[in-house]
Amino acid sequence: MFDEKMIYLDNASATRLDERVLEAMQPYFFKTYAVATSEFGYSQGIEAKEALQEARESIASKLNAESKEFIFTSGSTESSNMAIKGIMMALQKKNKNHLIISKIEDFPILYSTKYLEKQGIKVTYLDVDNYGFIDLVQLKDSISKNTAMVSIQHANQEIGTIQNIEKISQICKERKVIFHTDATHTFTRLAIDVKKIPVDLISVSAHTIHGPKGVGGLYVREGTPLTKWMDGGFQEFNKRAGLENIPGAVGFAQAVKLVTGEENEQLIALRDYLISHVLAEIPQTTLNGHSKRRTPQNANITFHFIEGESITLHLDMNGFSVSTGSACFSRSLEASHVILGIGGNHERAHGSIRFTLGRYNNLKEINKLIKTLKEIISELRKISPLGKD
Amino acid sequence: MKFPYNEKVLEHFRHPRNVGKIKDADGKAMEGSPACGDMVSVQIKVDKKTKRIQDIKFESYGCASNIATGSIITELAKGKTLEEAKNISWKQASDELGGLPPIKVHCSVLAVEGLRSAIKNYERKHGLTIDKTATTVEKIEKGLKKVMNPLTGLDLVGTKLIKKIELKEGIVKIDVDLPENHQFANSIREEVLEKIETLHDIKKVLIIFSG
Numbered sequence: 001m002f003d004e005k006m007i008y009l010d011n012a013s014a015t016r017l018d019e020r021v022l023e024a025m026q027p028y029f030f031k032t033y034a035v036a037t038s039e040f041g042y043s044q045g046i047e048a049k050e051a052l053q054e055a056r057e058s059i060a061s062k063l064n065a066e067s068k069e070f071i072f073t074s075g076s077t078e079s080s081n082m083a084i085k086g087i088m089m090a091l092q093k094k095n096k097n098h099l100i101i102s103k104i105e106d107f108p109i110l111y112s113t114k115y116l117e118k119q120g121i122k123v124t125y126l127d128v129d130n131y132g133f134i135d136l137v138q139l140k141d142s143i144s145k146n147t148a149m150v151s152i153q154h155a156n157q158e159i160g161t162i163q164n165i166e167k168i169s170q171i172c173k174e175r176k177v178i179f180h181t182d183a184t185h186t187f188t189r190l191a192i193d194v195k196k197i198p199v200d201l202i203s204v205s206a207h208t209i210h211g212p213k214g215v216g217g218l219y220v221r222e223g224t225p226l227t228k229w230m231d232g233g234f235q236e237f238n239k240r241a242g243l244e245n246i247p248g249a250v251g252f253a254q255a256v257k258l259v260t261g262e263e264n265e266q267l268i269a270l271r272d273y274l275i276s277h278v279l280a281e282i283p284q285t286t287l288n289g290h291s292k293r294r295t296p297q298n299a300n301i302t303f304h305f306i307e308g309e310s311i312t313l314h315l316d317m318n319g320f321s322v323s324t325g326s327a328c329f330s331r332s333l334e335a336s337h338v339i340l341g342i343g344g345n346h347e348r349a350h351g352s353i354r355f356t357l358g359r360y361n362n363l364k365e366i367n368k369l370i371k372t373l374k375e376i377i378s379e380l381r382k383i384s385p386l387g388k389d
Numbered sequence: 390m391k392f393p394y395n396e397k398v399l400e401h402f403r404h405p406r407n408v409g410k411i412k413d414a415d416g417k418a419m420e421g422s423p424a425c426g427d428m429v430s431v432q433i434k435v436d437k438k439t440k441r442i443q444d445i446k447f448e449s450y451g452c453a454s455n456i457a458t459g460s461i462i463t464e465l466a467k468g469k470t471l472e473e474a475k476n477i478s479w480k481q482a483s484d485e486l487g488g489l490p491p492i493k494v495h496c497s498v499l500a501v502e503g504l505r506s507a508i509k510n511y512e513r514k515h516g517l518t519i520d521k522t523a524t525t526v527e528k529i530e531k532g533l534k535k536v537m538n539p540l541t542g543l544d545l546v547g548t549k550l551i552k553k554i555e556l557k558e559g560i561v562k563i564d565v566d567l568p569e570n571h572q573f574a575n576s577i578r579e580e581v582l583e584k585i586e587t588l589h590d591i592k593k594v595l596i597i598f599s600g
Contacts, residue, residue, distance in 0.1 A: 307427070309452035313402065316392065326452070383408050383456060385419065385430040385448035 007365045008321045011208070011297055011358035012157060012185055017251075018210040018359065024254035025212065028247035036235075036244050048246050055246075055253035062256050063202065064193040065219055071236045072249050075216035076184040079203035080108035080151075082218055082229065082240065083180045087149045087201070088116055089227035091178075096148035100124045102134050104341040106157045106182060108203075122146070131290040132161030132342050140171055149178040154186040154202075158325060158338040158354055159289030160298025162190065166197055173198040178224060184208055184216075188259035189267070189296050200224045206248070210359055211255030215248030267296035267357050270366060274299045274355060277370050282377055284387060288339060288352055299355040300325075302339075302348045305387030306380040311353055314376040320369060325352040347386075394453055397487045402453045407463035409446045416511025420503040427451035427496050429459055431503035433466075435511055440471050447503065451496060454489050458482050458497035462504050471508050477501065495576070498535070524588045526554050529561060532584040536577060545577070552599065559592035561585055567600040574598050 008016065028051060036052050037045025053067065060070040073079045088099060099116065101109055103125040113123045124142045126134045134152060143150070150172050155162045165181050172179035180201040183192060187204040194202070201224065205216035220226055220239065232241030271294075278301055279285050288300040303311060308324030315322055325336025327350060335349035344352075355369075381387065392399060411417075414432035421428040428451065434444035445466050447459040461482050466474040479501040483489045489497055511517075533554075534546045545551050545565070555562040563581060567574060578596050585594045 305450065307451050307455075310402070310456060313392070313394075313399075313453050317399070317403070383405055383448055384450045385428055386450050 006319050006321060007361070007369065009355045009357065009361065009365075009369070010321045010323050011361075012354065012356035013323060014207050014213065015210045015358050016360055017212060018255065018258055020258060021211055021251045021254045025247040025251040028250055032246075036246060048244075052244055052246050052249050055249040058253040059204075059217060059256050060219070062188060063219055064195045066222065068237060069194075069220055069222055071218045071220060071239050072244060072252075073216045073218055073240060074214055074245070075207065076182065076203040076205035077108040077216075079205070079216050079218035080106075080180075080182055081112050082226075083201040083203060083220075084109060084112040084149075084151060085116065086226040086229055087178055087180070087224075088121055089229065090225040091148040092121070096146055098122045098124070098144060098146040099148060100126060100139065100142050100150045102126045102128055102152050102163075104128050104132055104156055104158075104338045105151065105153055106184065109151055109153070109182060110337075126152075128161075128341055130343050131293070132156050132159050132338070133290075133293075134163060134168075136164070136167055136171065139168065140175075143171075143175045143177055147175070147177050149180060149200075151180040151182070154181045154183040154190070154192070155295045155298075156289070156338060157185055158336060158352075159300045159342065160185070160294035161289045162186070162293045162295065165192070165199060169197050169199045172200075185295050185298070188256055189264055194219065194221065201226075206252035206255050209255045209259055212248050212251040215245050215252045217252070263359060264296045270357055270361060270363065271296060271299050273363065274357075274366050274369070275301070277366075278373065281370060282374055286348065288342065288344070288348075297357045299357075300352060301355075302344070302352045303377050304347070304351055305384045306377065307350050308353055310380055311351075311376060314380070315372065318372045318376070320372065323354045323356075324350075325354070326350040393490065394457070395487045398453065398457045398489065401457035401460040401486065405447075405449075405456055405460035407446050407460065407467070408448060410448070411444055411446050414446075416507045416509075416514065418503050418506030418510050420506055421451075421499050427455045427499050429455065429500050429503040431459075431462075431500075431507040433504075433507050433511060435471065442466050442469055442471070442474055445504075447500070449500070451499070452493070454493035454496040455500060457486055458489070458500035459503070461485050462500050466504055471511070475505060475508055477504065495580070502535075521589065524556065524590050526556050528588070529554050529556065529563075529585055532588070533563070533581065535584060536580045545581075550600075559590055560595070561591055561593070562595045562597065564597050564599055567598050569598040571598065571600070 032047045034044040034048050036049035056070050057067040060067045117123050128134055152163050152168050154165055169179045178200045181199055182203045184205045188209050200221045202219040207213045228239055230241050284304040286302040308326030312324050325339045327335040335346050339349035339352050411432040411434050415435045417432040419430045430448040432446050433442050436443050445463045447463050449456045449459045465477050479498045483497055534544045536545045550566050552566045553564040581596055582594055
């Protein structure tokens with residue numbers, strides 16, 4: 001009944017650590033474990049400080065940013081909280097009390113704005129079309145003189161839809177509004193050059209690219225007003241207090257280095273293979289998101305007339321790890337706000353399965369997945385009262 | 390390997406018993422809706438003399454709990470008289486399965502409701518329904534006792550979430566002590582409507598979340 005080897009297809013949630021990342025981190029647990037001291041500290045502390053600086057430079061360069069513009073955090077949840085709350089706190093004094101996001105943002109953004117609404121901040125939730133794209137005209141029309149910032153994700157966590165952040169950031173720049181983007185699911189998979197794109201803040205994370213959990217970062221363009229909200233010491237250019245996670249930072253930098261253009265091309269090929277075969281071989285299926293403008297690792301498909309938790313459990317028993325937008329699977333028993341946001345009904349959300357690929361997946365696994373899916377979907381449809389006439 | 394359900398639930402989930410429809414069913418019901426997540430269809434064949442359930446089949450559009458409960462309920466009901474089958478509770482079904490996670494109780498309740506509705510459907514068709522009495526606040530409260538708060542797996546009345554029930558000229562007003570944006574407000578609303586709207590003399594049900 002059970003395969004010895006699990007086939008892990010939930011890489012948007014967390015990834016297997018790459019051994020080379022662990023190798024890079026190890027010395028900073030056992031050899032150079034001191035706090036990063038000032039340049040007048042003791043030698044182990046200076047070494048730690050240099051390792052941190054090197055990691056920072058390396059990650060910042062991936063964005064074509066200056067190293068002083070990159071702040072380490074505990075992950076993209078913290079980065080996005082810091083960006084949204086930090087900017088709104090800084091600009092509220094200047095009567096800028098309006099914020100614009102899309103309705104399919106990930107939870108750190110959505111719940112940060114819900115918190116701010118209770119504090120009197122006005123929030124506009126932009127609609128998205130059937131693919132998940134925001135409407136640039138609606139964005140322009142929503143910006144007023146009180147608008148402090150716009151936060152639109154680079155790509156969606158569930159359906160992988162890539163927003164046109166080039167155009168969005170231009171609009172924000174012209175209207176003198178700060179622009180933040182959540183790049184948790186795109187960093188290193190898609191290029192962002194902050195010298196070419198006028199984005200002010202970017203949330204990134206190591207856990208989606210075979211790096212360690214619990215480390216991420218926030219790019220903050222020089223001169224961006226950001227109120228510090230994690231108080232304590234003067235770490236991270238006095239923007240975020242707390243002992244630096246040096247092994248984490250080193251691991252993150254290593255994880256960034258290990259992602260190659262070739263790997264991203266392979267993911268796209270594997271993704272397109274998965275999508276085209278499932279849609280062709282299993283009837284009554286719908287692709288969620290856009291066929292081309294989606295992240296290299298994401299495939300999200302609705303299997304109509306059956307429920308997602310049943311599919312994930314069957315897949316689990318057959319050795320596959322995936323996730324679903326079904327209410328039954330979530331802790332809150334709420335259907336995916338993303339599938340509902342793109343105009344899907346509850347039925348479409350309940351039957352949606354997200355497959356997210358990573359470095360360790362291969363074609364053989366995807367073929368096995370397709371074969372298993374065919375059997376599971378057909379069995380569950382036999383049980384279902386829907387879709388039979 | 391660790392799964393969210395015990396072996397027996399998984400077994401029924403993987404190999405559900407009595408799946409399908411009955412040709413010329415004597416009683417049938419479809420409970421739930423795609424909007425609330427789960428749907429169960431239950432069909433029965435009844436021995437006219439003995440009033441025993443000769444055959445029973447179910448179908449499920451739902452999660453593992455829903456499928457497993459649908460399966461076990463058909464096993465429990467088969468061969469029982471209608472009166473006996475009516476009294477099968479979700480607790481019995483859940484115990485028979487060796488227990489379900491509390492958050493999944495509402496999914497299993499639906500299968501039990503499906504069985505009861507199929508029996509009611511049979512009784513109505515065969516002129517056996519006796520309940521034509523006027524609906525009262527007490528009767529509504531009794532109905533609400535079957536609506537679960539999915540977070541706790543306990544019913545709304547028992548957990549004192551019903552602040553007030555008003556009944557006037559066929560219009561029911563129910564005041565629920567939960568905020569409008571509570572994560573389960575919608576599913577609770579749908580379940581309440583299902584229970585109360587179907588009463589023969591109720592025209593409209595208003596549910597207010599005022600917590």
